[in-house]
Amino acid sequence: MCWFCILPGAAFTVTAGPSLEPDEQAVLGDTVSADIEIIYDVSSMSEYITAYTDLGSASWDAVIIEDGREMPLGSRSGRYLTVTGFELYNPGSSVTKLQVHLEGVVPDYLAGSGVAEVLSLGHIAGDGSTILDSVSKNITIIDLAEVDAMRTETENDLFRFEEEINAAYRAGTDTSAAEEVAADVRDLIEASREMDIQSAYTALSKAQILLTAEWTTLTDSVTQDYFLDAREMIAAIEPAIAEYENAGGVDEQGILIVLSYRDNAEMLLVLAEEKKTSGDDAGAQQYAEDAYKKADEAMVYLADMYTEAGLTLRGYTPGVTSSRSSLDVTSVPATQTLSLPDFMDSGGEDGFGGIDVGGTITFFQVIIDGFWSFADIIQNVSEAFSGIGN
Numbered sequence: 001m002c003w004f005c006i007l008p009g010a011a012f013t014v015t016a017g018p019s020l021e022p023d024e025q026a027v028l029g030d031t032v033s034a035d036i037e038i039i040y041d042v043s044s045m046s047e048y049i050t051a052y053t054d055l056g057s058a059s060w061d062a063v064i065i066e067d068g069r070e071m072p073l074g075s076r077s078g079r080y081l082t083v084t085g086f087e088l089y090n091p092g093s094s095v096t097k098l099q100v101h102l103e104g105v106v107p108d109y110l111a112g113s114g115v116a117e118v119l120s121l122g123h124i125a126g127d128g129s130t131i132l133d134s135v136s137k138n139i140t141i142i143d144l145a146e147v148d149a150m151r152t153e154t155e156n157d158l159f160r161f162e163e164e165i166n167a168a169y170r171a172g173t174d175t176s177a178a179e180e181v182a183a184d185v186r187d188l189i190e191a192s193r194e195m196d197i198q199s200a201y202t203a204l205s206k207a208q209i210l211l212t213a214e215w216t217t218l219t220d221s222v223t224q225d226y227f228l229d230a231r232e233m234i235a236a237i238e239p240a241i242a243e244y245e246n247a248g249g250v251d252e253q254g255i256l257i258v259l260s261y262r263d264n265a266e267m268l269l270v271l272a273e274e275k276k277t278s279g280d281d282a283g284a285q286q287y288a289e290d291a292y293k294k295a296d297e298a299m300v301y302l303a304d305m306y307t308e309a310g311l312t313l314r315g316y317t318p319g320v321t322s323s324r325s326s327l328d329v330t331s332v333p334a335t336q337t338l339s340l341p342d343f344m345d346s347g348g349e350d351g352f353g354g355i356d357v358g359g360t361i362t363f364f365q366v367i368i369d370g371f372w373s374f375a376d377i378i379q380n381v382s383e384a385f386s387g388i389g390n
Contacts, residue, residue: 012040012049015097018119018137025140026106026116027147027198034102034119034137039095045085046126053079054116055104065097066090085126111143142201150204151192157211158185164215168222181214219281226288227276230269233295237262240302240313247311254305261298265291 017036026032032055040049051060060081062073073087083098090096102119110116120136162182169175188207192200241255272287299313306313 012038012098012123012133014038014135018121018135020118020137020139022139025142027142027201028106028108028111028144029196029198030106032104032106032116032118032139035100036119036121036135037097037099038121038135039097040088040123041096042085042088042123044126045089046128047085047088047124047132049083049088049098049121049123051081051083051100051102051122052120053102053104053118054107054110055079055102055118056107058102058104061101063099064088065095065099066093067095106141110141112145113141115139116141142197144197147192147197147200147204150201150208151189154185154189154204154207154211157208158182158189161185161211161215161218164218168218171222171225173218173222173225175218178214178218181210185210219285223276223281223285223288226285226292227269227272230265230272230288230291230295233292233299234262234265234269237295237298237302240299243314244302244306244309244311247309249305249309249311251305251309254301258298258302258305261294261301265294265298268294 015037017034019035021033022030034053058077058079060076062076062081062083064071064073064083064087073083081100081102088096088098100119100121104118106116115138118137118139120134122134123132124130125132161178165175165178165182168178185207188203188210192203192207195203237258241258244255268287268291272284272291275281275283275287303313
């Protein structure tokens with residue numbers, strides 16, 4: 001009996017691992033392996049190292065390495081492994097290591113536990129109870145309930161994805177690739193209902209990977225279409241103004257209003273570019289769509305000027321706006337809008353149409369992002385008002 005034991009200050013140092021394969025989660029019935037290497041120091045044969053696993057059908061392979069010389073301990077089975085002090089103790093060695101390899105199967109009795117302790121390693125002192133050092137590694141367990149929840153989540157994601165496909169298709173985006181992926185995902189979901197847990201988990205994991213990748217691709221395609229529409233509409237404004245002037249149009253004040261719309265649209269497009277660069281696809285889509293709508297308002301106003309002058313704006317149908325609606329990539333927080341004075345209706349005495357200079361841009365967004373100057377907008381409005389009295 002040991003009445004007095006000197007306990008070492010440092011029991012062991014982990015030099016490799018513990019590593020698992022698979023490393024994060026496993027399905028009931030999966031084979032899981034673990035590896036670890038430690039440098040240990042024992043002061044007597046009374047000390048020992050013990051290992052434990054939750055895995056079933058466990059087999060262990062341990063090797064002691066003393067100054068580079070390997071001494072295999074042979075294969076052992078069961079949920080526990082003990083390496084005795086007799087095997088560990090070698091006072092003549094300067095460096096002593098222990099390598100442990102474990103393989104086992106995730107047993108059915110772990111269903112509902114959510115986690116399994118794959119490997120737990122402890123250095124026990126000579127008194128048989130004091131733990132000098134320890135290390136452990138767990139893994140998440142996927143059971144039937146988890147697979148069912150995963151299937152429901154994948155079905156919900158597919159439903160939302162198909163809604164986005166429909167919206168993109170109505171807006172004119174090529175959705176053929178996305179439709180094929182949606183069909184593949186639906187097939188995987190349905191097939192998973194007849195599979196065992198392992199196969200169902202694999203099928204649903206593949207379905208989620210396909211959905212995520214193609215959703216990103218579809219979102220990028222729609223965003224690029226938004227930008228293209230906005231750029232084309234903005235680019236059409238100045239040639240339309242030039243054609244109006246060349247045909248004898250004389251509403252200079254109206255031209256200022258149209259240019260104000262155009263400037264606002266360009267500013268919105270700059271904000272859209274910034275959002276796209278920062279990875280905010282939802283924000284980029286919204287700003288690009290707003291830029292298109294603002295440019296379209298300019299063309300609507302200009303078309304009215306054409307009509308009043310007895311002219312026809314070729315290649316444009318007044319009042320027709322983009323049919324696109326933003327994909328629901330992320331939730332864009334509601335913001336406070338900046339409102340500036342509106343001009344009178346075009347049917348009024350002064351012949352000016354309404355103009356919303358603020359658009360969808362918020363005052364705080366303007367200040368933070370620094371893309372446009374509030375003073376510049378006020379100057380544009382002031383110039384337009386000055387024209388009323390001329």
